[in-house]
Amino acid sequence: MAHFTFVSLISLSLLVGQAIAQQDAVANPKAEKLDCLEMMNALRTAAGLDKFKDASKVTQVLPAYGNAAQRDVEVAAETLWKNEICPKVTGAGSSTTGEAAKLTGTYAYYPVADDKKDCNAAVEYWKGGFSLFNNEIPPTYESANNPSVYSDRAVSFVALYNPQPEPVVSCVFLQCPPPSDTTPGDGRRLSSASTTVDAIICLTNPAALNASAAPFKEDEWNKIVQAISGNSGGASSVGPSVALVSAVAISAFALF
Template sequence: MVSKTDLDKKIKISATNPAARTRPTDVPLVAIRPSVQTDIKFTNPFLIPSFLFTIALFVPKMVRAVFFPLVLVPVLCGHKTASASTTGTAETIDCFKEMNEERKAAGLPEFTQASEETQVLPEHPGSGRAITASTLWTEICKKIAGDDGATTQANQLEGTFAYYSGKKDCKAAVQYWKDGFSLFKNELPPTFTALNDPPIYTDQAVSFVALYNPKASPVASCAFVTCTEGGAFAAADLSKSHEGRTLRRLQELETTATAVICLTNPKALTAGAAPFHCLDFQGRGVAEDCSCYSWY
């Protein structure tokens, strides 16, 4: 056994004499570099095994400490194995009180509950219905998510949508639709072609027109929709079956979005026409022409 005094002398000689900078054969490796596991940065994982093999001869406990985080990497780094799926569900809600308060203030007739199948937003699948609720809301949710897929069920509906992305709050939804008035900058709405054409016809602007639809016998149907988008991610599992196949596990990641949607009729927007000619927010009502009223 080398005494501490002898070891200090040998290290001192090695520091001052380059020729003497060789490891004494009677001094353990760990005595010279006890902090080797923290001094070395691994930049190439393929070089690790040969290094650990050398250290394992002297410090087997340290080898286990180094390997532990390395074997966790495959578990923490999953990869997507399936495309995200979007589904939608809805429940019927009553926003007539909030909507009709705004319509009465503008001199418009109140909305009543829609009854025709193509004007009603379904909550549950009904026997004999041409529009299936689950398919309809999944199509609508995919549209909200930006998917360009088919909308066979949604295309069977007629009317103009008022859309609010948020919680189940009719008051907040109606206020958002009403605030669409500011988008027109105190001018009459231009001729409508399609959504975003002209650019002023955003979702909020269209919702404003749907809320203040001046046509006779107005009806509406409202629903609170929940859209769920899920993706399956697979990660390699460390354990193996008795047959030697690597086991895998799936981790489901889901995100949800909610919205208040009302379908109003008669259709408020027609391609090639302005939605209405003038509307007075001071309570004097709506007219087909601007001979009596002014746009505010």
């Protein structure tokens, strides 16, 4: 009997440990490094743009995050993802930007609905932002949603086709715990298991969007148009991509 009790206690301990681990996974965000270079560069080279390389500077790298005990060097990953980014991704309310302000560059954001770390889907979604500019060269940028065309999707498009020299990129697959009031149809992208709100986020550098400046020169834009639509001029008949049309709508916001 004593032996049986001992074994039972061990089993109970393991079950409790698993439950705690599962609860921690739901309560805390997870950011996993993701390599989208091949897919992003395929579109960039078609438009005559330099290939992205992996970012290495601390201020240009999205930090991976898996548990609250990890050690941070310059950017506090737990604060960045849990307190600053996930509240915006999930629509859970206000957030701070202290750690995000330490990072530089222009972000591309893709809301994931199927738990898949699918760079192809993300890149197609960002590419679909092309249609938001209504066949016109993107206007002078001031800030997020100013002019109004610079929604989250439009900014992601510019980040993908970042024309700056010596471009670099850092990507993560982010899983955020959902807010307690999340309900179906509210615009947030819950995973299939409804335990996390997932996204693919890439940070491109140097910054593609700067206040009081247009992101593209006319010749750069014409090459992008030609690569996407096959037209040599500045106009295009390209409509929204499949990913853009099928994705659940999310309100535009300044991600960082």
